[in-house]
Amino acid sequence: MKEILQPGPAEALASLLDVEPPDLDRDGLPLLWHWFYLLDRPAQADLGPDGHPARGTEPGRRRMWAGGRVRTLGPLRCGLPAERHTEVLSTQEKQGRTGRLTFVVTGHRIVQGGEVVVEEEQDIVYRDAAAGRADNPVEEPEVLAAEDEWAIDVSPTLLFRFSALTYNAHRIHYDRDYARDVEGYPGLLTHGPLQALAMAEAARRRGSGGRLAFDYRLVAPLFDHQGMIVRADETGTAVRDRHGRRTATGTMRSLGR
């Protein structure tokens, strides 16, 4: 897949996150902002009942984004062509606390000007249909956001706009009836990439930049009524809900300028 990268998606993302638009001419796209470019555009006829492309998935199993590893090796520039190369790297069966898990790892490389500028692995997990019904956490008392934490209101409009920007039609993020009645979730599910991006942005606020290695895991589902509270410090970055339950963790390392 190949396209000329335009500033529009980056401007739309800055508005969605309520952050200052980055200086694209000086720095290129920030860490993970490549997720809004070079998107798959599957035909409507190819979508399964969950809104995700049906190809290659076992009918009835539930897809979740479980984690990933990203390396930025150079600036990704707007105004220039870039291409994405994607392949399935591995498929592994595991037994988790929530039942049978099938992890599919896909590898992605973004090439610009003949150089690999982003290298990434994404971990997607498939679970049995009943698993979502167990994802109904007991809510502890509220833990207010500290001064060094970033509280994001997870509203349906935020989730819808994120789905739209990534051209992701997975119904768990915007169709409350489907999320509850079919997948058994207690609310709309916050995208894994949105949580990863919030962690990367919290680190960017602290001055991270240049060539970076970022590893992250989505460790528990985050629903829209639970808020999203993000923090980054020198030891890593994490997301919790407003009751103190951790839903994502990440570590970042500089690879030098």
Ligand SMILES: C/C(=C\C(=O)SCCNC(=O)CCNC(=O)[C@H](O)C(C)(C)COP(=O)(O)OP(=O)(O)OC[C@H]1O[C@@H](n2cnc3c(N)ncnc32)[C@H](O)[C@@H]1OP(=O)(O)O)C(=O)O
């Ligand atoms: C976009 C998009 C979809 C989404 O965004 S979906 C929403 C975002 N994702 C989530 O909310 C997932 C949250 N995480 C979970 O629900 C659970 O952590 C998960 C992934 C279901 C696993 O929970 P379990 O309790 O069943 O598993 P265990 O902790 O007992 O672990 C069993 C083995 O699996 C390995 N493992 C666990 N989590 C991960 C991970 N995130 N990445 C890679 N591997 C993982 C764990 O290490 C254990 O392995 P062993 O070798 O030690 O057995 C869209 O669709 O596009």
